[in-house]
Amino acid sequence: MEKDYSLEKRKWLVVALVVAVVVLFAAKLYDLQLGDNNYGDAAASNAYLNRTIYPDRGLIYDREGRLVVYNQPAYDLVIIPKDLKAFDTLDLCQTLQVPIEELRQRINTLKDGRKYSGYVQQVLMRHLAPEVIGRLQEKLFRFPGFYIAQRVLRQYNYTCGANILGDIREVNQNDIMADDYYRPGDYTGDLGVEKSYEHWLRGVKGKEIFMRDAFGRLQGRFHDGRDDVAPEAGKDLKLSIDFELQKLGEHLMEGKIGAIVAIEPKTGEVLCLVSSPGYDPALLVGRERSKNYAMLLTNHYKPLYDRAIMASYPPGSTFKPTQGLIFLQEGIITTETAYPCSRGFISGGMRVGCHGHGSPLPLKPALATSCNAYFCWGFKRMMDNGHKKYASTRDAFEVWKRHMVSMGYGYRLGIDLPGESRGFIPNSNFYDKMKKGQWNSYSIISDAIGQGEILATPLQIANLGATIANRGYYITPHVVKEIMGVGILKKNRERHDPTIDKRYYDDIAMGMRMAVTGGTCRGANLPGFEVCGKTGTAQNPHGRDHSVFMGFAPMNDPQIAICVYVENAGFGATFAVPIASLVLDQYLNRNNGGLSPARQAAANAMASRHTVPGYTPIFSAPKRPDTAADSPSTAATHSKTDSATVKSLDKQ
Amino acid sequence: MSQLRINSADDKSLPRYIDWVTLVLYFVMVVAGAVSIYAATNSHYTLEALFSFDQNSGKQLLWAGLSFVLGLALLLIDKRLYDAYAYPFYALMIVLLVVTAFIAPDIKGSRSWLSLGPVSLQPAEFAKSATALCLAKLFDTYGFKLNNWKSYAIAGGIILLPMICIVLEHETGSALVYSSLLLVLYREGMSGLVLFALASVVAYAILALKFASLTLLGIPMGIALCFIVAMVLTVAMLLFYCRSLTLGRNVAFWYGGTGLLVWLLSLAGVSVNGWVYFGLVIAVSVLYLLFGMLRDDLRRVALTTGFLVASVAFSLVVDYAFSSMAMYQQKRILVTLGVEDDPKGYGYNVRQSQIAIGSGGLTGKGFMEGTQTKLKFVPEQHTDFIFCTIGEEQGFIGSMAVLLLFAALILRCIVIAERQHSTFARVYCYCVACYLLFHLFINIGMVLGITPVIGIPLPLFSYGGSSMWGFTLLLFIMLRLDADR
Structure with missing residues (x-):
């Protein structure tokens, strides 16, 4: 059969279509892979679960070597909103000893994606009492998305020198913007040497990187833990103060x-x-x-003014x-x-x-x-x-x-x-x-x-x-x-x-x-x-x-x-x-x-010779706080009734 | 059977006439595909895993090995066999497709898998070669030309028949592949108006759906835009197809003048209803064109008028046609058009596959280092979304390499087609090129988020024995035909 040469030029349409498809795809690939977007971050936040290990904050001694400031562990309950699954709310409330409405409201606030990142740990409850933590730890596996984060409370051996020692507080948005080190819920020095020596005291955070799949299941450590970083404790300070x-x-x-x-x-x-x-x-x-x-x-005598x-x-x-x-x-x-x-x-x-x-x-x-x-x-x-x-x-x-x-x-x-x-x-x-x-x-x-x-x-x-x-x-x-x-x-x-x-x-x-x-x-x-x-x-x-x-x-x-x-x-x-x-x-x-x-x-x-009329020493803490005293009174009353329930359960 | 003997003289010269370019491209792509599947399904490199037949990558190597055997066998078969048995082969495949549609088990809604002991095969993949051979045979028939309704009907029927069967198997994507054969028909003499009409239909559908929620002149903007495009295309047809300067110019002035008037009125605060405006203006132009048929080329002006009327009609029924599609199909199309944003639902696949590819950057994350695919964020990562693994692990460079491999293979097919002396071989080779082009466009287009999600594999890359063998069959028959040119 003869070849129809008038039709042969039609091959160019097919060739043109091939070229058009390749050019279109190349342009799209260029946009996706080389363009200015954050697909890399999106992939990382999909795949990696970073668990931060907090370093011990440096201790503070005086010039004679007397321990002045030390750490006491405290536990926060944190959630990663994206990991939350359905769970027994009532069980959790009983464990935590908080009213159910309060817990629901707190969780819903943190789940608001406009304000809080769904991928990052958010603090749900602070400074839980040790006995609460003990009970919670046993059944934590029942509450996916909930984690216990260990934090540090500063404790003091002296009731003086606050202007020198300063204190630590939770970081705010400005701190986070100014320093890459901080994440929401972290602490930073606020006054005194806690502030001026913050970089020495805070140490270096460690991290463990886990991989998780599309269903949120952990798939082991990233690179078998080769990229994990051990935390480095903060440096201790020796003050010149006696x-x-x-x-x-x-x-x-x-x-x-x-x-x-x-x-x-x-x-x-x-x-x-x-x-x-x-x-x-x-x-x-x-x-x-x-x-x-x-x-x-707000006090008239401005005790915070050094x-x-x-x-x-x-x-x-x-x-x-x-x-x-x-x-x-x-x-x-x-x-x-x-x-x-x-x-x-x-x-x-x-x-x-x-x-x-x-x-x-x-x-x-x-x-x-x-x-x-x-x-x-x-x-x-x-x-x-x-x-x-x-x-x-x-x-x-x-x-x-x-x-x-x-x-x-x-x-x-x-x-x-x-x-x-x-x-x-x-x-x-x-x-x-x-x-x-x-x-x-x-x-x-x-x-x-x-x-x-x-x-x-x-x-x-x-x-x-x-x-x-x-x-x-x-x-x-x-x-x-x-x-x-x-x-x-x-x-x-x-x-x-x-x-x-x-x-x-x-x-x-x-x-x-x-x-x-x-x-x-x-x-x-x-x-x-x-x-x-x-x-x-x-x-x-x-x-x-x-x-x-x-x-x-x-x-x-x-x-x-x-x-x-x-x-x-x-x-x-x-x-x-x-x-x-x-x-x-x-x-x-x-x-x-x-x-x-x-x-x-x-x-x-x-x-006892006072120059301030009607002066009363109001700026001391009532007593040395241990963690139990640190929990609010409401929780304490709940605790009584609840521990009774727990005991009866134990008997069964 | 004497006709089917294997020509020993041909055997010796075979290596000399075989198209080595295609063969090398085929080999490279099969190996690259197996490697990608290995990367997509394993997180640790072990030699056992590579060859384990429990793993997809190991199985794919098995399919590939069997493909090479199949390819070799195909090369050894006498060319005349393909010619002689084209029709029976086609008939057999159609029967097989119909049978499959009725006896195949339901696997994720699809009834396309035929279980043969330990392996399952998709006859739809093999029907591609049969249809290509059948079409080639048809055009090879003495005196056959695409110049009357009967010839169009026969050629169209050959293409439509397997499509209908495959739709019965609930494999709409695989069925759509056959529509690419229209390009072959075009190459072999089909009127360009068919492609033009088809392109217009796609354009109207996109416009009507994408701008459905906005309004222009009190009517859905999508429909208004369709009308405007139809009007512009009509003027273009009058000028370039009918070659009638008078008609084109007059209609253009009519459309432009009234359009300008409406615009000025709207500036002055008088709003004209869109239905009234477009209805009147288009009706008047149709009447004028009916009158114009008497003066000019009757057939062409009539076709143009028909095009205008059909365009208006189609614009009006797009919505209805769309709503009669399955819900998941509607959603996929709306997500692709950017009308809906559903990153957790229907848009999840495309969103995650874009993240996978986008996170690859220039050079990729490295072999087996892709997290999106390995941690199953991308669904079907070893089959339909295999290109994600390449994009994520090999980056822009790797993706472009794969893209260029495909371009080279398709263009090579065209080159081979055009150097054939027989219509049979040429038509067949074009079929192969068009199948490949369609698969490339839909598969990578879907992964990149350009085309809607339609589940068809990336040839030679996606996991699956049927697809691998189907394309091996297509390519090696082409090589066999070419070796004998």
């Missing part, structure tokens, strides 16, 4: 508002960091956490040593230079009052008697450019300010706790604006005595004590002495040298020693130790003067520098000095049994 000292500090500050900061000068290690009123760290654990947190947050590092106070007369140092450094004075004081600094039609003492005085006695006039004269001399050294008052003030900053004022010291405040040291621009360009040495004379615009945190004031104790340098203050197994962080060993020659510090130290031996703070004197100190009575717009003390001891080879700041308590000598004296006593005699009985009695007496 918790016995901390305890004493908080005891002494009872009924008062303020702070105590003690630093080991040689190392910058903070020995105690008291903020008053404080609270029992155990308040922020477990089911009662949110209620207690709200209570602390005054030791966050509060900016006028430093008052504790500021005077810095002035002496600057005047010596700038050559404004020598140690012999004496200024007159006629019950105050009287010049240019203004008067800064002082109290009665000999006149004129050179530097050391001026420090000892806390003579306002001396430092005002020195300051005026410097600002008025008595030595033709500076181009202007502005210039002189800038020099002054740079010295201040180098001594740790006006900026954060960089302590390893969240929320540190920077205090305030004004500069010339600030006064240009504030005084509309019209200012001279008289208008800023209060700065010379730590009043005026000057603000400092108790930590900064204590740090000055440490700097003088070291005779001219300080180490960044820090509360974590060591991360166990890692060492001391570099930033916690950083040495800072102020712009003041070391040789001037001895004179200042001597002046502060004289203040203790025969000046304003004789109450700080301790037998057997050469205590150096400086009182302060800081005027403030909130009522009575603040009572302040800054010092260190012993004078040679100092072991401790301290700042005590008591709000609205009057003269430095009345509250701050005796408190400081007891803290110094306790620390310096820590190896000799601490405070003598007489001194202990003095401490108790101090603790």
